[in-house]
Amino acid sequence: MSDFLTRCHVSELRLADVVEIFEGPFGTGIVRQITDDVVTIMRPYGVTGDFSYTGGVLYLVGNEECRYLLSDTRTVFRVYQRKELR
Numbered sequence: 064m065s066d067f068l069t070r071c072h073v074s075e076l077r078l079a080d081v082v083e084i085f086e087g088p089f090g091t092g093i094v095r096q097i098t099d100d101v102v103t104i105m106r107p108y109g110v111t112g113d114f115s116y117t118g119g120v121l122y123l124v125g126n127e128e129c130r131y132l133l134s135d136t137r138t139v140f141r142v143y144q145r146k147e148l149r
Contacts, residue, residue: 067141073102073131081144084129091143092129104129 067083076082080094084106092106110123131138 067143068145069142070139071142073135073138073140074133076102076140076142077145079146079148080140080142082140082142084140095128097133100133102131102133104131 071080071082076094076097078094078097082092082094082104084090084092084104089106089108092104094102095105096103106127106129108125108127
């Protein structure tokens with residue numbers, strides 16, 4: 064992704080924020096849940112096999128849940144999209 068809105072610490076994230084967990088393909092996730100202690104971010108992923116019979120086609124896709132403690136003051140995310148929820 065190119066342009067981001069802002070950089071936020073874990074405690075500043077909001078529900079449904081689209082954030083960059085790490086640079087590269089499949090490095091973007093969505094804030095799914097915020098509790099008193101933890102922020103959960105859902106990140107889609109895809110894996111391509113190096114086997115000649117796959118032809119480079121995606122053969123494994125899924126979602127990963129990444130959890131970050133609200134007390135974490137070192138991790139900073141790039142926020143690409145922020146929505147106002149009703």
